[in-house]
Amino acid sequence: MTGGFIETDMRLLHSLLSKLGLSKVKAERHPIRVFLLDDDKRRHRWFSARFKGDFVDVADNVEQAQRLLSDNSYDAIFLDHDLHPEHYNSFSHDDARTGFAIASWLALNPDLQRASTIVVHTRNADGAMRMVEELRRAGRTADYVPFPLLEERIKHYWRR
Numbered sequence: 001m002t003g004g005f006i007e008t009d010m011r012l013l014h015s016l017l018s019k020l021g022l023s024k025v026k027a028e029r030h031p032i033r034v035f036l037l038d039d040d041k042r043r044h045r046w047f048s049a050r051f052k053g054d055f056v057d058v059a060d061n062v063e064q065a066q067r068l069l070s071d072n073s074y075d076a077i078f079l080d081h082d083l084h085p086e087h088y089n090s091f092s093h094d095d096a097r098t099g100f101a102i103a104s105w106l107a108l109n110p111d112l113q114r115a116s117t118i119v120v121h122t123r124n125a126d127g128a129m130r131m132v133e134e135l136r137r138a139g140r141t142a143d144y145v146p147f148p149l150l151e152e153r154i155k156h157y158w159r160r
Helices: 002-019 041-050 062-071 099-108 125-137 147-157
Strands: 033-037 055-059 076-079 117-120 142-144
Touching: 033 041, 033 062, 041 055, 041 147, 055 062, 062 099, 076 099, 099 117, 099 125, 117 125, 117 147, 125 142
Parallel strands: 033 055, 033 076, 076 117, 117 142
Antiparallel strands: none
């Protein structure tokens, strides 16, 4: 009979510690599917390291991105704007070879990737805001997170 009291006391103690934030409860999450559109090979490695144990598909151009996004289902989608060296530090706006093309394409195809979390991570703030606005106008949830702040967001959203 004392075993039952001890077990109840332990559950009560554990519950109290959890409510006070003093308990280290760790729940493992299942692997997720992540899609990345970016032309920088260093970022490919960076994302693969951040999502180690998950399934990461990478595209470095619009055509490849459309193919992967049509054929698979993703939990998280990360989009860069500037996909070619001539776009870097350019004052030109969106063209068919930027991440904006994918944002527009997703906006026009509402049945694709409906439940995905979409994050625009480009250093091009103007391009990012146009992408986010395009996606939101279509009823999608999308956020802009500048690349230097992305690691913290990933830790917060997809904690391991």
